[in-house]
Amino acid sequence: MTGSRCARVRLWRWRRNPLKRRSDVIEAWVVLAGWVIVLIGGLIAGLVAVAAVERSAERQRTERREVPAVLVEDAADRPPAGATTDHRVWAAVRWTEADGSTRTDEARVPPRTRAGSSVTVWTDQNGRITAAPLTEGEARLHAVSGGVLAAASTGGLVWGAVRAARSGLERRRLAEWAAEWERIDTRWRWRTG
Secondary structure (H helix, E strand, C coil), rough: CCCCCCCCCCHHHHHCCCCCCCHHHHHHHHHHHHHHHHHHHHHHHHHHHHHHHHHHHHHHHHHCCCEEEEEECCCCCCCCCCCCCCCCEEEEEEEEEECCEEEEEEECCCCCCCCEEEEEEEECCCCCCECCCCHHHHHHHHHHHHHHHHHHHHHHHHHHHHHHHHHHHHHHHHHHHHHHHHHEEEEEHHHHC
């Protein structure tokens, strides 16, 4: 037994049709504009995010510098229980600034490192200990993932707005149909519903 097949008419909102309403044309333009904005806006948002991450990584590379330091105290035997990826521990270190002043602060060092051992720390422009700048690979990964996330978020927001507009147009179309049925019912003196 074969089922009946209806021919699917593509782009029907763009063709001449006596049953086409003004809301159908508006909906067609809203969908077209939505696709264009999703594609172009998503691309622009992604490129802006990539550029921002790359600028931030470059700024980190110029502002941070590697400094040799000496461990002031013995490092703990093992990292805290909650540390799953970074197996280093906190310990006090001392280093000499470019102007000759000595600074002391806590830094992440390998476990069981003895006092007096040399370690390398990263400092910012103000002489505070900070994380190492992103490597080229890490910066590229952050830039790509940030760009994809920004593009997808922009596309999702725009497409959500298009769906909301289409929903409003659908409610309006149903209200117009209800008004027309009411007008036909009263002219023929019947009630259909």
